[in-house]
Amino acid sequence: MATATLDTPTESRSITISLTINGQLRRLPVEPWTTLLDLLREQEGLTGTKKGCDHGQCGACTVLIDGKRINSCLSLAVSRDGAEIVTVEGLADADKLHPLQQAFIDHDAFQCGYCTPGQLCSAAGLLAEGRATSRDDVREMMSGNICRCGAYTNITDAVLEVLEKETAK
Amino acid sequence: MNRFSYARPTDVAEAVREGSPGDVRYLAGGTNLVDLMKENVERPVRVVDINRLPLHDISDLPDGGLRLGALATNADTAWDARVEERYPLLSSAILAGASPQLRNAATNGGNVNQRTRCYYFYDTATPCNKREPGSGCGAIGGVNRIHAILGASAACIATHPSDMAVALAALDATVQVTGPDGDRAIPFADYHRLPGAEAWQDNNLAPGELVTAIDLPDERFTGHYTYLKLRDRLSYAFALVSVAAALKIEDGRIVEARVALGGVAHKPWRVKTAESVLHGETPSHNAFLAAAHAITEGATGHGDNDFKIGLARKAIVRALRQAADGTPQSQTDKRVA
Numbered sequence: 033m034a035t036a037t038l039d040t041p042t043e044s045r046s047i048t049i050s051l052t053i054n055g056q057l058r059r060l061p062v063e064p065w066t067t068l069l070d071l072l073r074e075q076e077g078l079t080g081t082k083k084g085c086d087h088g089q090c091g092a093c094t095v096l097i098d099g100k101r102i103n104s105c106l107s108l109a110v111s112r113d114g115a116e117i118v119t120v121e122g123l124a125d126a127d128k129l130h131p132l133q134q135a136f137i138d139h140d141a142f143q144c145g146y147c148t149p150g151q152l153c154s155a156a157g158l159l160a161e162g163r164a165t166s167r168d169d170v171r172e173m174m175s176g177n178i179c180r181c182g183a184y185t186n187i188t189d190a191v192l193e194v195l196e197k198e199t200a201k
Numbered sequence: 202m203n204r205f206s207y208a209r210p211t212d213v214a215e216a217v218r219e220g221s222p223g224d225v226r227y228l229a230g231g232t233n234l235v236d237l238m239k240e241n242v243e244r245p246v247r248v249v250d251i252n253r254l255p256l257h258d259i260s261d262l263p264d265g266g267l268r269l270g271a272l273a274t275n276a277d278t279a280w281d282a283r284v285e286e287r288y289p290l291l292s293s294a295i296l297a298g299a300s301p302q303l304r305n306a307a308t309n310g311g312n313v314n315q316r317t318r319c320y321y322f323y324d325t326a327t328p329c330n331k332r333e334p335g336s337g338c339g340a341i342g343g344v345n346r347i348h349a350i351l352g353a354s355a356a357c358i359a360t361h362p363s364d365m366a367v368a369l370a371a372l373d374a375t376v377q378v379t380g381p382d383g384d385r386a387i388p389f390a391d392y393h394r395l396p397g398a399e400a401w402q403d404n405n406l407a408p409g410e411l412v413t414a415i416d417l418p419d420e421r422f423t424g425h426y427t428y429l430k431l432r433d434r435l436s437y438a439f440a441l442v443s444v445a446a447a448l449k450i451e452d453g454r455i456v457e458a459r460v461a462l463g464g465v466a467h468k469p470w471r472v473k474t475a476e477s478v479l480h481g482e483t484p485s486h487n488a489f490l491a492a493a494h495a496i497t498e499g500a501t502g503h504g505d506n507d508f509k510i511g512l513a514r515k516a517i518v519r520a521l522r523q524a525a526d527g528t529p530q531s532q533t534d535k536r537v538a
């Protein structure tokens with residue numbers, strides 16, 4: 033089968049990959065050392081996804097890849113060729129906020145807001161996983177998202193509210 | 202990050218051909234490799250992306266064991282119904298590590314091959330024999346709170362950071378490997394190594410060798426087990442000391458005991474002769490304490506990490522108690538009972 037190969041390490045040659053980003057199929061030239069985070073922010077102008085630490089230590093860069101939450105700062109874009117990406121910009125349904133977004137507002141679940149896109153994508157991933165059932169579960173399963181403002185209590189409340197509504201359905 | 206050439210093979214033989222010459226790194230989830238490349242600790246000339254290889258499955262082995270594909274993610278492994286039911290110790294150890302996001306990207310092959318979190322290894326302005334052979338060791342005489350108390354050498358006192366590997370050691374897993382010279386199976390105890398004079402060598406993989414799977418034997422520990430991880434904050438932190446314990450108890454007596462330690466050595470630490478101290482004993486504090494001393498015999502601190510010696514012994518006693526009582530440590534409610 034075909035192997036994508038690039039043999040000249042000194043030359044900055046790019047590889048064209050396909051990504052579906054927030055529902056839109058995009059063909060994008062990327063240099064192999066570009067992270068998914070940098071591609072989203074710098075190349076695609078999707079600056080909702082934040083760069084906190086760039087080392088997997090804070091969760092600000094969390095996006096959904098094929099429905100699963102990951103840290104986009106530690107993912108090479110080229111290796112995600114063919115994937116479906118959802119960023120915070122893609123959570124809402126047109127003008128209607130995602131239930132998590134509404135719950136974050138209702139519960140005052142942020143102060144500066146820098147960690148919020150990552151918190152929202154992470155919480156969306158948590159709901160899809162279907163593993164969390166209690167407050168302790170939510171706390172543990174949101175532990176990959178650091179909030180320097182310390183809005184944790186309200187974040188937990190917001191996520192728990194949506195979780196409970198979804199399970200009641 | 203340095204510039205590198207990139208290949209994305211779709212079959213294993215091709216990957217090994219691509220991976221064999223020189224300064225090549227296999228890329229799986231990237232959660233460790235990409236991080237180290239950003240720090241210029243890893244500077245591969247070529248990156249071979251193995252994510253398209255058919256190594257994603259978890260499958261039953263004919264002998265009753267379970268094969269974990271090298272590319273199955275840590276999350277998919279921990280939450281696999283067969284792993285949860287037959288190897289809850291492994292499931293628990295994986296869930297004790299990293300974060301949900303990281304576990305979604307991290308793979309089983311990448312987890313056991315992740316490199317040390319030694320601060321000096323990460324800091325290219327300081328000496329480190331693991332990063333730059335012959336340059337010295339910044340941690341000896343430096344800040345070494347997270348470093349090894351067992352099996353260290355004058356060249357390196359780093360620890361292996363994986364939680365998953367500690368459970369795999371306790372469960373006597375086997376690492377399936379393929380490389381330029383063909384396939385081989387490496388018992389988990391022989392996979393990682395102690396630093397000795399060759400600090401740069403984390404494990405016994407030969408250049409170009411690729412982990413294809415990790416096999417779990419049929420022997421299961423479903424009643425008496427625990428993974429107890431002690432760290433500076435309750436989640437999203439590496440272990441200072443961790444203990445994977447598994448027991449078989451018949452008629453009130455221990456007939457089989459497995460104890461592996463994390464955070465204390467260059468590899469998951471197991472002393473089989475020390476485990477046998479428990480054989481034939483009824484579960485008791487004194488029996489556990491004797492085992493704890495036998496397992497940590499020769500432990501040496503380097504200053505900041507002296508506390509780990511006492512902590513490890515207490516953790517072993519506590520973990521054996523949890524295992525004996527059939528009350529494994531919860532990875533959600535972190536209170537240590």
Ligand SMILES: Cc1cc2nc3c(=O)[nH]c(=O)nc-3n(C[C@H](O)[C@H](O)[C@H](O)COP(=O)(O)OP(=O)(O)OC[C@H]3O[C@@H](n4cnc5c(N)ncnc54)[C@H](O)[C@@H]3O)c2cc1C
Nearest residue numbers: 088229230231232233234298299308310311312314364412
């Ligand atoms: C902030 C943070 C916190 C963390 N906390 C924990 C923790 O508490 N506990 C814990 O256990 N881990 C923790 N981790 C580490 C994490 O578990 C590892 O980074 C992950 O398991 C590596 O898997 P990967 O697939 O992403 O590997 P990669 O980054 O792709 O690769 C890692 C190494 O393994 C090699 N490799 C990968 N696959 C193979 C293969 N099949 N054959 C041969 N070589 C291979 C690569 O070449 C590379 O050298 C943490 C990581 C971060 C960033």
Ligand code: SF4
Nearest residue numbers: 319329338357358359
């Ligand atoms: S302990 Fe090992 S990894 Fe850390 S500085 Fe010393 S040689 Fe390097």
Ligand code: FES
Nearest residue numbers: 084085086091105
């Ligand atoms: S920016 Fe990715 S985890 Fe901090």
Ligand code: FES
Nearest residue numbers: 143145179180181
């Ligand atoms: S709201 Fe400021 S970092 Fe979380």
